[in-house]
Amino acid sequence: MAASSPSAPAAAGARRGPAGLGTKAMVCGIVGVTLLPTLYGMVLSVLLGPAALALGLLAHRRARRDGVGAGRNAVIGIATGAVAFAVAAAVIVLTLAGVIFSGDDGEERPADRREGPSLQVMADRSGTLPQPGGGAG
Known part of the structure; x- marks a missing residue:
């Protein structure tokens, strides 16, 4: 048989090293x-950002260590991931704070202090409504 054959090239779609990680970071951040x-x-976004x-x-650390110029996608992933996480976390925290602090604060309104049902009666000064008791007055 033949001696050793050269190693098979990696599949075209499979990227290894910092370039693949940088691309994955960029995709997570953009999404x-x-x-x-x-x-x-x-x-x-709270999950994809981190x-x-x-x-x-x-990816950026590996690209600097190996001297490979694949840091651009990594930097884009870092920036978009930070923005996605920061905005989503801020909106969620502010929404929860609004829900928590918008509840009843314990103060009663003047209408709530009355006992029993309240009925407001207005006098008819126009003379157009029939008088109580059935008689025309």
């Missing part, structure tokens, strides 16, 4: 920012 206007997107940050920082 997180794009989904911000929706309710479910807000929750997903994922984009972690992947982007890891």
Whole structure:
């Protein structure tokens, strides 16, 4: 048989190293920012933002260590991940604070202090309504 054959090239779609991680970080960050206007997107952005940050920082560190110029996607992933996470977290915190602090504060309004049902009667000064008791007056 032949001696050793050269190693098989990696599949065309499979990227390894910082370039692949940087691209994944960029995609997570862009999806997180794009989904911000929706309710479910807000929750997903809280998850996708840190994922984009972690992947982007890891890819950027590997790119600097290896001297490979694949840091652009990583930086885009870091930036968009930070924006997605910060905006989503701020909106969620402010919404929860509004819900918590908008409840009844314990103060009663003057109308709530009265006992029993209240009925306000106005006198008919125009003379157009029939008088009580059936007689025309």
